Amino acid sequence: MITLSKTEKQIIKNSIRDIKDFPKPGIVFKDITTLLNNKEAYGVLMNHLYQRYKEYNLDYIAGIDARGFIFGAALAQMLGLGFVPIRKKGKLPYTTISEKYALEYGIDEIEVHIDAFGEKEGARVLVIDDLIATGGTANAAATLVNQTGAECVECCFILGLTFLDGIKKLQDKTDVYSVIEVK
Secondary structure (H helix, E strand, O other): OOOOOHHHHHHHHHOOEEEEOOOOOOOEEEEOHHHHOOHHHHHHHHHHHHHHHOOOOOOEEEEEOOHHHHHHHHHHHHHOOEEEEEEEOOOOOOOEEEEEEEEOOEEEEEEEEOOOOOOOOOOEEEEEEEEEOOOHHHHHHHHHHHHOOOEEEEEEEEEEEOOOOHHHHHHOOOEEEEEEEEO
């Protein structure tokens, strides 16, 4: 199993900015824009993800709207794989399947093209996003991948908020990997 050194973890962790009271009072938002514009930190992260997943025999990388696109598309290119966007409802132009999930105040929905993972039954798919909190979106994404006939082999997150139950809930469905855990 490929792991980051303490120094590499610190480089990534130090590049993520905390924004207090965003988007509402009491929330500490983890801003990854400072990770993206830090060439050393972004390089360490993407090299780590490449090393981790190069032997997984993946067929596709699926990124969750929208920050998962940033990491997913880059990783797919590095691994020589196709990239599939998992979008918010109404954003994809072709026939889709969708999955609803609960938010703190209401319900949201994501979707994927019905043919997103090609004709290969059981295509091996890695789902990636920037952060897992309560796990609603990630659970819906893994469900969608599996509903297409593909297999969600793992969900990867740059940050895993371990003080929330999202990781535990998702582990019932697929393997979960967080590059950095926030307690």
